[in-house]
Amino acid sequence: MMSRLMVLGSGGREHAIIWSLSRENRGHELYCAPGNPGTALLGANLPVDLSDAASVLALCREHNIDAVIVGPEAPLVNGLVDDLTAAGQSVLGPTKSAARLEGSKLYAREFMAAAGIPHPRYHACHTIDEARTAAEQEGLPVVLKADGLAAGKGVVIATTGAELEQALQRFYITRDFGAAGSSLSIEQCLTGTEMSIFALCDGENYTVLGTAQDYKRAFDGDRGPNTGGMGAISPSPLATPEMMNQIDALVLKPTMAELKKRGIVYRGFLYIGVMLVKGIPYVIEYNVRLGDPETQVVLPLIDMPLSELVDSALAGQLPPAVALKPLSSICVVMAVKGYPEGYKKGLPITGFDDIIDGDTHLHAGTRMTGSGLVSAGGRVLNIIATGSSLSVARKQVYERIGAVKFPGSFYRTDIGI
Numbered sequence: 001m002m003s004r005l006m007v008l009g010s011g012g013r014e015h016a017i018i019w020s021l022s023r024e025n026r027g028h029e030l031y032c033a034p035g036n037p038g039t040a041l042l043g044a045n046l047p048v049d050l051s052d053a054a055s056v057l058a059l060c061r062e063h064n065i066d067a068v069i070v071g072p073e074a075p076l077v078n079g080l081v082d083d084l085t086a087a088g089q090s091v092l093g094p095t096k097s098a099a100r101l102e103g104s105k106l107y108a109r110e111f112m113a114a115a116g117i118p119h120p121r122y123h124a125c126h127t128i129d130e131a132r133t134a135a136e137q138e139g140l141p142v143v144l145k146a147d148g149l150a151a152g153k154g155v156v157i158a159t160t161g162a163e164l165e166q167a168l169q170r171f172y173i174t175r176d177f178g179a180a181g182s183s184l185s186i187e188q189c190l191t192g193t194e195m196s197i198f199a200l201c202d203g204e205n206y207t208v209l210g211t212a213q214d215y216k217r218a219f220d221g222d223r224g225p226n227t228g229g230m231g232a233i234s235p236s237p238l239a240t241p242e243m244m245n246q247i248d249a250l251v252l253k254p255t256m257a258e259l260k261k262r263g264i265v266y267r268g269f270l271y272i273g274v275m276l277v278k279g280i281p282y283v284i285e286y287n288v289r290l291g292d293p294e295t296q297v298v299l300p301l302i303d304m305p306l307s308e309l310v311d312s313a314l315a316g317q318l319p320p321a322v323a324l325k326p327l328s329s330i331c332v333v334m335a336v337k338g339y340p341e342g343y344k345k346g347l348p349i350t351g352f353d354d355i356i357d358g359d360t361h362l363h364a365g366t367r368m369t370g371s372g373l374v375s376a377g378g379r380v381l382n383i384i385a386t387g388s389s390l391s392v393a394r395k396q397v398y399e400r401i402g403a404v405k406f407p408g409s410f411y412r413t414d415i416g417i
């Protein structure tokens, strides 16, 4: 059925969502707010400030939107879904109280403890003295996590006393994270391998949409600073049927039961990061949305129209499972030298004649100018490929990336190895 759908956000994730909806060929009318030059090729971009619920609602009314899909976490944590729902707008995304699973790392840990979900030992700390005492009790290495949203920068793994002291100074003296870092989860540092699980929830039921492995460090060999994500593959090589059963029994089912117990109706995407330690999936974190760039690899493998999934989630009638294509997908992020710290903007991008093809290229931080496409962020483009195996997809993605150029670009050469 044709719908008028609006995706909120402006990154590669949102371009991937719009692309998936567009390729259903059901004549949907697609809107992206605020969107990027990639989403503008597939629908109408509507400039808006996502922290301003009244403006978002006015756009929905003006364009008669049937359903809104929220991309990023900040508007969810701020309660945008509550405001839109109260005004009668159909919207897919968790409410403010459900979004605390991502908005507060301490709330999430308390939730996991109450639900009996495997998680690292943690201490809730609200002052520098509490944090120092807890860290000393844990011993090195120790994990320090800002309680609030920190755009992927709020976690420090201190391996020496000096690193611990420096981190404490940043949280409590120079206050680099403001209020988000004034409470900390001080955690046992687990060692293991990580994977991400993506589910969709309809308030009652959930369906697993896929799994991914992401690459957070800036440089090859997992070196360099943490970033928003430099690449991803799907499915995760760790996602054996046995492990997925474990995750279902130890993580997903208890999460749903605990939500119910707390009277929280969760409707939207749920992305769970786990670390496997001796075969047990320990939850590292909840995210109350899809990942970027994980969405770019998860959506292409779902063998069902995304709009049907959205409709069924909104109607409380999710199918118990979705079929996945027996393929592998890969995404490599092209970034600007200096990212994630300082970097230039406005760099001209060339070699992108077929960039409109969302099967192969998705926009992240780009901007269209009178003289062509330029960079507008640290992560600029996502190059993607899908193949019968990871090595086939990998070969393809690195052939594609060679054709795209902008000054000072860099990307990891070891995604999917």
Ligand SMILES: Nc1ncnc2c1ncn2[C@@H]1O[C@H](COP(=O)(O)OP(=O)(O)O)[C@@H](O)[C@H]1O
Pocket: 120, 143, 145, 151, 152, 153, 154, 155, 187, 188, 189, 190, 191, 194, 273, 284, 285
């Ligand atoms: N308790 C822990 N033990 C070991 N590593 C951790 C722990 N918590 C987080 N990490 C590492 O830090 C990364 C970021 O932590 P996460 O909780 O996912 O925060 P965010 O994604 O919001 O920055 C994780 O992907 C993981 O590699």
Ligand SMILES: [Mg+2]
Pocket: 273, 285
């Ligand atoms: Mg994370």
